[in-house]
Amino acid sequence: MYFGLSEEQKSLEENISKFLSDNAPLDTIKAVANGEEEKAEEIHKGIIELGLSGIMVPESYGGLELNMLFATVVSSALGSGTAPVPYIGAYVMAPLAISLAGDEDQKNEWLPKIAGGEKVIGVGLSEFVGAREDAGIEFDKGKVTGRSLFLIDGKNADAYLLANKSGELFLIDASSKGIKVTELVTVDKTRTSVELTLDKVDATLLPGTSDLSVIEKVLDAGRLMLSADTVGASQVMLDKAVAYSLERKQFGRLIGSFQAVKHMCAEMAAELEPCHSMIWHAAHSQDSSAEDARLMACQTKAHVSEVGKQVSKTATEVHGGMGFTDELGLHYWFKRIGLNRQLLGSPELIREEAGKLQGFDQ
Amino acid sequence: MDLEYGPEYDEFRSEVINFIKENEDVKVSGPMRDESRINWQQKLIDHGYFARSVPKEYGGYGGDMDIIKLRIIAEEFAKSPIPKAMGGQGIQMLVPTLLSLGTEEQKQQYIRPTLRGEMIWCQGYSEPNSGSDLASLQTKGELDGDEWVINGQKIWTSTAQLAQMCFILVRTEPDAPKHQGISYLLMPMDSEGIDRRPIKQMTGDSDFNELFLTDVRIPAENIVGKRGEGWQVANATLGHERGSLADPNVTQNRLNSLIDLMKTETIDGQRVIDKPIFRDRLLAIQGRLMAQQSNALRILSSQINEGQDATLAKFIVKLQGTELRHELEGLAIDAMGELGTLYEDSPHLRDHGAWQQTYMYYLGLIIGGGTNQIQKNIISERALGMPKEPKVQGA
Numbered sequence: 001m002y003f004g005l006s007e008e009q010k011s012l013e014e015n016i017s018k019f020l021s022d023n024a025p026l027d028t029i030k031a032v033a034n035g036e037e038e039k040a041e042e043i044h045k046g047i048i049e050l051g052l053s054g055i056m057v058p059e060s061y062g063g064l065e066l067n068m069l070f071a072t073v074v075s076s077a078l079g080s081g082t083a084p085v086p087y088i089g090a091y092v093m094a095p096l097a098i099s100l101a102g103d104e105d106q107k108n109e110w111l112p113k114i115a116g117g118e119k120v121i122g123v124g125l126s127e128f129v130g131a132r133e134d135a136g137i138e139f140d141k142g143k144v145t146g147r148s149l150f151l152i153d154g155k156n157a158d159a160y161l162l163a164n165k166s167g168e169l170f171l172i173d174a175s176s177k178g179i180k181v182t183e184l185v186t187v188d189k190t191r192t193s194v195e196l197t198l199d200k201v202d203a204t205l206l207p208g209t210s211d212l213s214v215i216e217k218v219l220d221a222g223r224l225m226l227s228a229d230t231v232g233a234s235q236v237m238l239d240k241a242v243a244y245s246l247e248r249k250q251f252g253r254l255i256g257s258f259q260a261v262k263h264m265c266a267e268m269a270a271e272l273e274p275c276h277s278m279i280w281h282a283a284h285s286q287d288s289s290a291e292d293a294r295l296m297a298c299q300t301k302a303h304v305s306e307v308g309k310q311v312s313k314t315a316t317e318v319h320g321g322m323g324f325t326d327e328l329g330l331h332y333w334f335k336r337i338g339l340n341r342q343l344l345g346s347p348e349l350i351r352e353e354a355g356k357l358q359g360f361d362q
Numbered sequence: 363m364d365l366e367y368g369p370e371y372d373e374f375r376s377e378v379i380n381f382i383k384e385n386e387d388v389k390v391s392g393p394m395r396d397e398s399r400i401n402w403q404q405k406l407i408d409h410g411y412f413a414r415s416v417p418k419e420y421g422g423y424g425g426d427m428d429i430i431k432l433r434i435i436a437e438e439f440a441k442s443p444i445p446k447a448m449g450g451q452g453i454q455m456l457v458p459t460l461l462s463l464g465t466e467e468q469k470q471q472y473i474r475p476t477l478r479g480e481m482i483w484c485q486g487y488s489e490p491n492s493g494s495d496l497a498s499l500q501t502k503g504e505l506d507g508d509e510w511v512i513n514g515q516k517i518w519t520s521t522a523q524l525a526q527m528c529f530i531l532v533r534t535e536p537d538a539p540k541h542q543g544i545s546y547l548l549m550p551m552d553s554e555g556i557d558r559r560p561i562k563q564m565t566g567d568s569d570f571n572e573l574f575l576t577d578v579r580i581p582a583e584n585i586v587g588k589r590g591e592g593w594q595v596a597n598a599t600l601g602h603e604r605g606s607l608a609d610p611n612v613t614q615n616r617l618n619s620l621i622d623l624m625k626t627e628t629i630d631g632q633r634v635i636d637k638p639i640f641r642d643r644l645l646a647i648q649g650r651l652m653a654q655q656s657n658a659l660r661i662l663s664s665q666i667n668e669g670q671d672a673t674l675a676k677f678i679v680k681l682q683g684t685e686l687r688h689e690l691e692g693l694a695i696d697a698m699g700e701l702g703t704l705y706e707d708s709p710h711l712r713d714h715g716a717w718q719q720t721y722m723y724y725l726g727l728i729i730g731g732g733t734n735q736i737q738k739n740i741i742s743e744r745a746l747g748m749p750k751e752p753k754v755q756g757a
Binding site: 001002004006069242246257261265267270273274275276283284287299300306307360361 | 641
């Protein structure tokens with residue numbers, strides 16, 4: 001029995017952290033947030049060189065064929081560094097969906113290019129999870145019409161993977177006729193989001209998505225990745241709060257020696273520490289197709305989002321006025337955690353689902 | 363990541379299951395030290411389901427210290443209504459202390475009857491003016507010939523009305539700094555000069571006592587460790603107490619009962635669990651519990667895999683576990699509404715009043731065993747490396 005990360009997983013995490021601290025320091029993040037997209041593209045190239053685009057692609061299609069625990073480690077490391085790169089949609093959810101439910105042509109067309117970092121697929125499942133603004137798409141005779149909101153990794157994507165209300169998944173080439181892309185500006189400038197308006201656009205169905213099992217797996221994976229991103233980002237916020245409290249002096253002493261501040265930090269640590277174990281456990285449940293894998297994915301996303309909200313608020317407070325400034329830049333982590341919380345279902349929405357999974361409504 | 367215990371443990375698990383099945387009709391009753399309790403306790407020791415790693419010569423089973431086997435025993439016993447092994451402060455705190463720091467005579471004399479449940483111990487630590495700041499305790503111990511003479515007052519002494527023995531902290535070196543002036547003594551409770559007064563709690567029970575000690579004389583050899591080393595001796599056992607509070611596997615059983623309750627209780631004919639806000643509160647508690655269960659697996663793993671660090675994971679267990687349990691019991695009361703306030707033997711009472719009783723009891727545990735504010739000091743200082751509060755002069 002061993003509950004934890006392997007040496008290989010730990011060294012992957014270290015490699016990503018090192019790459020990001022060398023190549024995506026706060027000044028670079030700020031530049032990206034202020035519109036210097038080419039800097040984000042450089043970082044994106046770097047993570048492709050690290051192999052991150054291929055972790056969920058089977059070896060037979062040129063990928064590394066790693067598991068969800070590896071993917072979780074990566075997502076947590078990217079969250080720590082507020083990495084302005086596509087990952088959760090493009091390199092986890094899309095290849096997982098195509099591997100599980102694509103036909104041979106779709107796999108051959110997309111998987112090797114995903115692994116090689118040549119193609120990015122944006123993923124839009126929000127209509128399946130809970131449609132806002134009357135969004136929704138209809139598939140009829142090979143054509144898709146409608147609107148899809150909050151595509152993950154959808155900006156500048158080469159293709160889109162979209163779900164309809166009944167959980168079928170479709171692939172659309174971004175160069176097809178009839179697509180209008182509108183950028184959605186969220187608080188989190190380290191990642192992008194788009195809205196698609198579709199008018200009879202050519203689409204291919206992933207044939208394996210006639211029942212819900214595939215979209216559920218893709219959704220579980222996406223929720224786990226968002227949870228891991230939040231855990232990584234929250235840990236950095238806590239670490240920064242503790243470090244600041246050991247530098248800043250008031251009333252002639254370090255603010256970290258005041259119980260008011262110590263208890264804020266202890267509360268953050270007490271909530272956050274189990275979340276590391278929780279995301280590993282949820283990943284392992286998905287990897288071993290455990291009976292509770294779906295419930296764990298839901299509860300992990302809901303719980304980690306609550307903890308992330310608390311940590312991001314409290315860590316900002318520990319920094320006092322500085323925490324509120326753009327100069328310190330703590331808000332990049334705060335906003336990243338804020339976006340993760342809402343994507344693919346907010347805690348209340350997901351807990352409702354967790355209740356149904358356990359038959360509480362019967 | 364590997365959550366399998368391995369085939370060699372499957373066999374052990376079926377042995378435990380068989381034992382439980384063969385003994386599922388066993389009933390123990392009556393007060394502490396009743397023969398039925400002692401016989402059952404001895405049977406558990408004989409099979410290695412209790413006192414497993416305590417050497418045979420001191421009355422234990424004499425088995426290997428195999429954490430996974432202990433885990434399996436705990437898991438299977440928790441699933442069954444079969445009587446559990448007796449606990450208490452003698453078993454949980456004194457025995458581990460004597461095993462590591464006691465003299466050979468002390469081990470021979472005290473461990474066996476304590477394990478068997480024949481000898482009950484109480485803990486004489488807290489004093490009216492020394493609670494969270496335990497090391498400031500003032501009860502005096504003076505050596506007079508071959509006897510310690512003890513004078514002072516202790517409080518929050520659990521089971522003192524039943525105990526034959528007390529492990530007590532007293533100040534024997536009044537001129538030494540406060541942490542270096544304390545000794546750890548073993549005091550027979552039938553000594554002259556001990557006055558016990560029960561403290562009635564908010565639950566209505568009296569689990570605790572005050573002890574008034576006037577010229578209590580005990581033999582000089584009744585000391586564990588050296589003079590002035592009592593603080594270190596006591597700290598070795600406080601760790602044992604904190605680890606035993608708020609096990610998430612026990613909380614899981616309570617959550618299952620809460621789910622049943624919310625499916626049975628109705629408001630205007632609608633099940634409580636079908637009310638969205640109640641259901642959301644239930645699920646939020648389940649999410650917190652799942653996080654704590656994952657945390658517990660990491661701690662278990664760190665105990666069997668050398669080099670795996672789980673320091674912070676361990677420090678937070680008491681704080682998180684007691685708060686969650688209090689919250690869980692409180693939700694059950696809210697789910698019952700006015701019915702949730704019923705107590706003692708009122709009509710319409712649910713589950714013998716256990717939800718209210720446990721709700722209040724866990725408030726006691728949030729305070730006891732090192733208050734949760736003290737836990738936050740420990741987490742921030744020992745795990746996060748934050749400084750101690752500056753000392754106030756004269757304290």
